[in-house]
Amino acid sequence: MTDFYSENSRFYVSVDCIIFGLNRGRLSVLLARRGFEPEKGKWSLMGGFVRQDENLNDAAMRVLRQLTGLSDIFMEQVGAFGEINRDPGDRVISVAYYALINFDEHDRHRVMIHDARWVDLAELPELSFDHPAMIEKALAMLRRKFSTEPIGFNLLPRLFTLSQLQALYESVLGEPLDKRNFRKRVADMACIRITDQIDKTGSRRGAALYRYDEDVYRNDHKFRI
Amino acid sequence: MTDFYSENSRFYVSVDCIIFGLNRGRLSVLLARRGFEPEKGKWSLMGGFVRQDENLNDAAMRVLRQLTGLSDIFMEQVGAFGEINRDPGDRVISVAYYALINFDEHDRHRVMIHDARWVDLAELPELSFDHPAMIEKALAMLRRKFSTEPIGFNLLPRLFTLSQLQALYESVLGEPLDKRNFRKRVADMACIRITDQIDKTGSRRGAALYRYDEDVYRNDHKFRI
DNA sequence: TCAAAAGTGTTCAGGGTACACCCATGG
DNA sequence: CCATGGGTGTACCCTGAACACTTTTGA
Numbered sequence: 168m169t170d171f172y173s174e175n176s177r178f179y180v181s182v183d184c185i186i187f188g189l190n191r192g193r194l195s196v197l198l199a200r201r202g203f204e205p206e207k208g209k210w211s212l213m214g215g216f217v218r219q220d221e222n223l224n225d226a227a228m229r230v231l232r233q234l235t236g237l238s239d240i241f242m243e244q245v246g247a248f249g250e251i252n253r254d255p256g257d258r259v260i261s262v263a264y265y266a267l268i269n270f271d272e273h274d275r276h277r278v279m280i281h282d283a284r285w286v287d288l289a290e291l292p293e294l295s296f297d298h299p300a301m302i303e304k305a306l307a308m309l310r311r312k313f314s315t316e317p318i319g320f321n322l323l324p325r326l327f328t329l330s331q332l333q334a335l336y337e338s339v340l341g342e343p344l345d346k347r348n349f350r351k352r353v354a355d356m357a358c359i360r361i362t363d364q365i366d367k368t369g370s371r372r373g374a375a376l377y378r379y380d381e382d383v384y385r386n387d388h389k390f391r392i
Numbered sequence: 393m394t395d396f397y398s399e400n401s402r403f404y405v406s407v408d409c410i411i412f413g414l415n416r417g418r419l420s421v422l423l424a425r426r427g428f429e430p431e432k433g434k435w436s437l438m439g440g441f442v443r444q445d446e447n448l449n450d451a452a453m454r455v456l457r458q459l460t461g462l463s464d465i466f467m468e469q470v471g472a473f474g475e476i477n478r479d480p481g482d483r484v485i486s487v488a489y490y491a492l493i494n495f496d497e498h499d500r501h502r503v504m505i506h507d508a509r510w511v512d513l514a515e516l517p518e519l520s521f522d523h524p525a526m527i528e529k530a531l532a533m534l535r536r537k538f539s540t541e542p543i544g545f546n547l548l549p550r551l552f553t554l555s556q557l558q559a560l561y562e563s564v565l566g567e568p569l570d571k572r573n574f575r576k577r578v579a580d581m582a583c584i585r586i587t588d589q590i591d592k593t594g595s596r597r598g599a600a601l602y603r604y605d606e607d608v609y610r611n612d613h614k615f616r617i
Numbered sequence: 618t619c620a621a622a623a624g625t626g627t628t629c630a631g632g633g634t635a636c637a638c639c640c641a642t643g644g
Numbered sequence: 645c646c647a648t649g650g651g652t653g654t655a656c657c658c659t660g661a662a663c664a665c666t667t668t669t670g671a
Contacts, residue, residue: 219483249449370668373668
């Protein structure tokens with residue numbers, strides 16, 4: 168039966184990772200300067216070819232780990248990109264993924280080694296291939312999910328203030344939110360719990376630290392910002 | 393530079409089409425009985441291998457046309473499926489698409505030739521490979537879009553009654569809707585316009601026929617059911 | 618004492634939901 | 645004349661939006 172398949176064409180398949188992180192309060196993506204042709208020297212998403220012994224998700228996690236040192240990270244497939252000439256080097260079909268990481272935990276050394284840097288979403292440089300379309304689609308998916316599913320906490324430290332949380336939502340949704348309404352909504356979500364810790368770094372007065380409780384969410388499934 | 397790529401593995405890449413149609417008022421999918429190994433004789437989505445001279449969308453449209461005779465159809469990518477052993481015959485990475493077609497316009501002869509049939513979504517048989525997961529994901533995407541974007545009209549004839557439209561929404565969303573509230577919402581969407589035609593086939597009294605006006609939608613972008 | 622961020626309630630309007638009866642017609 | 649689907653309006657509730665001042669404390 169393999170004979171039947173063998174009449175058909177085979178393709179290089181790659182994954183490209185849109186790695187989101189919160190850098191100094193701003194939603195940013197991790198971009199690498201391409202170290203090889205084609206488009207050597209241009210900024211691009213971090214990618215890699217899929218191997219025979221791994222599925223697509225594993226390939227994406229491998230690439231993410233290479234660049235950040237992180238495993239067990241929230242990732243989601245964005246989709247497959249298959250224009251014939253999307254890669255001028257050869258025909259490559261690429262599957263894009265986006266990941267949400269806690270900026271504080273990533274390995275800056277690896278980022279440096281790969282000639283990569285964090286770029287504010289509002290200041291994207293020119294990118295190679297169809298990477299702008301990938302980022303566009305990932306952002307659309309992210310924004311849609313952000314208000315209805317508790318995925319934003321992947322971008323924050325374990326303990327966070329409500330101001331940090333609100334700033335995150337404003338940064339991702341791209342619009343200012345009313346502080347009192349925001350806190351009201353947070354207040355009646357059981358999965359966002361206050362701790363007895365205080366953060367003194369952000370203000371003289373100090374702000375209560377909160378944490379996200381995954382178990383509570385799995386029970387009541389109540390989330391809406 | 394092609395030398396650089398050539399160290400890497402290449403893969404068969406296929407597309408699989410989840411073709412939705414409204415058969416006797418029920419949301420249905422078009423399934424084909426596999427005519428070849430592996431899993432010959434089992435029901436499956438219609439698929440095909442991607443060729444060198446076409447992009448993924450074109451491949452999906454080609455497969456859709458093969459089975460239904462239709463072109464220029466609403467299609468959307470569901471995602472890439474790349475488990476190592478998803479196809480027991482050989483490693484194949486597949487990109488799923490879903491399509492919404494007007495049941496009345498498809499070519500039944502082609503369906504017959506391909507040993508395919510329309511199956512009510514509630515009565516899916518056992519399917520080959522990871523096709524159940526593909527359908528699941530396509531359905532989730534469909535349901536999500538259905539209330540906020542005017543895609544349902546792709547499943548209806550050009551002229552339709554409000555009862556047909558409501559039945560469609562109930563079938564896709566899987567829940568009954570209040571008739572008066574439904575009609576109230578329709579009434580203040582400019583893009584759904586009454587015609588002077590009457591449908592007498594569905595009732596003794598006759599029902600007004602409506603049509604969807606794409607141009608109006610492009611202007612006001614107002615749609616919400 | 619002042620600058621800077623944290624924290625806190627109420628009011629109002631609009632949209633969504635629930636709900637039941639008459640109409641027109643073909644057989 | 646009756647069975648069948650077509651067509652219509654109102655009342656209520658609740659959610660979402662708007663809005664401004666006091667508190668704390670380090671410098």
